[in-house]
Amino acid sequence: MTVYQATASAPVNIACIKYWGKRDTKLILPTNSSLSVTLDQDHLRSTTTSRADPSFKHDRLWLNGKEEEIKEGGRLSTCIAELRRLRREVEKEEGTPKISEYPVHIASYNNFPTAAGLASSASGFAALVASLAALYELPATPSELSLIARQGSGSACRSLFGGFVAWEMGSKDDGSDSFAVEVAPRSHWPNLHALICVVSDDKKGTSSTSGMQRTVETSTLLQHRIKVVVPERMRAISEAIKARDFPTFARLTMADSNSFHAVALDTEPPIFYMNDVSRAIIALIVEYNRASVAAGGSIKAAYTFDAGPNAVIYAPEENIKEIVQIIISYFPQAQPFNDVFGLFGGEQPKGAVPS
Ligand code: ADP
Numbered sequence: 001m002t003v004y005q006a007t008a009s010a011p012v013n014i015a016c017i018k019y020w021g022k023r024d025t026k027l028i029l030p031t032n033s034s035l036s037v038t039l040d041q042d043h044l045r046s047t048t049t050s051r052a053d054p055s056f057k058h059d060r061l062w063l064n065g066k067e068e069e070i071k072e073g074g075r076l077s078t079c080i081a082e083l084r085r086l087r088r089e090v091e092k093e094e095g096t097p098k099i100s101e102y103p104v105h106i107a108s109y110n111n112f113p114t115a116a117g118l119a120s121s122a123s124g125f126a127a128l129v130a131s132l133a134a135l136y137e138l139p140a141t142p143s144e145l146s147l148i149a150r151q152g153s154g155s156a157c158r159s160l161f162g163g164f165v166a167w168e169m170g171s172k173d174d175g176s177d178s179f180a181v182e183v184a185p186r187s188h189w190p191n192l193h194a195l196i197c198v199v200s201d202d203k204k205g206t207s208s209t210s211g212m213q214r215t216v217e218t219s220t221l222l223q224h225r226i227k228v229v230v231p232e233r234m235r236a237i238s239e240a241i242k243a244r245d246f247p248t249f250a251r252l253t254m255a256d257s258n259s260f261h262a263v264a265l266d267t268e269p270p271i272f273y274m275n276d277v278s279r280a281i282i283a284l285i286v287e288y289n290r291a292s293v294a295a296g297g298s299i300k301a302a303y304t305f306d307a308g309p310n311a312v313i314y315a316p317e318e319n320i321k322e323i324v325q326i327i328i329s330y331f332p333q334a335q336p337f338n339d340v341f342g343l344f345g346g347e348q349p350k351g352a353v354p355s
């Protein structure tokens, strides 16, 4: 008997220019373009196995060993339905097994805290789409698959690629031009590293989905951000990446993290994702950069925070050791957690890959 099963993993991506706001909540179309760096496969990642079998009664999914409901019309069910539709196209070829007719069982594991502001929805939906695409042997490109991952979680579309990735917001109502594209492969800038500082692994109080919707409905500052601030930053950061210009990349990354947390605060009721430790990390990096510039050097590190208190610090490899020492000296309780100070680098990372 043939077993129809495939496994894929996808790393998280951490945005430098943040996605925050939807113009269409069902299709997950954003109010602004965004840009991120996909971390290395062997750090924070989701691994997902999908199996199709005629003996299964209906589609089911387990996340970290616990069954999650696949709600009709929900994000999981949309992604599964889209991939099945593409499989049916493949099945038009004579002799191709009609496995699209079988229910699927999907099991996924995250090797880091889920829903804690470390982008689990990004790696999670990217791995889900990649594993079903492998199961169905779809001839789709990463950008095509990103259209589907986007409908699971917006940020997931960017984890289909490794390296530096932009999610172009697009302008069409059907979302067909809202997908991820590669800005540069990881190998373009191997010297750039990321340090992940897990401040808290608690589930966040306000999910990204509900938080950003509240911002769209109540923040006046968001309008300025999406119309004026982000379009110029997208252009400038792409250029900085192409030129491997770290000081410009760093300035834009920190400015956009601040802008995102400012619109969260401008939401009614206000949303606070950072805590005192997050703010202390910002102060450390600001002082570290100030001292460097005062001594005639340049900016040496950039902080960024997603929808949670955890910090991601981007820096050239030669500065990482020093930054780790500074952080440990201020936070001696810091515990290594699956590469807390998880650098990425070394092996060439890919986006979502079948394993
Ligand atoms: P995060 O900051 O971790 O991305 P979100 O609030 O955006 O937090 O999303 C968390 C949700 O993403 C989870 O509650 C779950 O529904 C979904 N998710 C996380 N990991 C996976 C996974 N491996 N497979 C499928 N869905 C996942």
Ligand code: DP6
Binding pocket: 014, 015, 017, 018, 019, 020, 028, 034, 119, 121, 122, 152, 153, 154, 155, 156, 208, 209, 210, 305, 306, 307
């Ligand atoms: C702050 O992609 O988690 O991490 O599309 O509703 O699932 P949904 O939201 P999600 O939002 C991510 C927000 C962010 C910024 C970013 O990753 O660009």
Ligand code: CO
Binding pocket: 119, 120, 121, 122, 153, 155, 208
């Ligand atoms: Co998320």
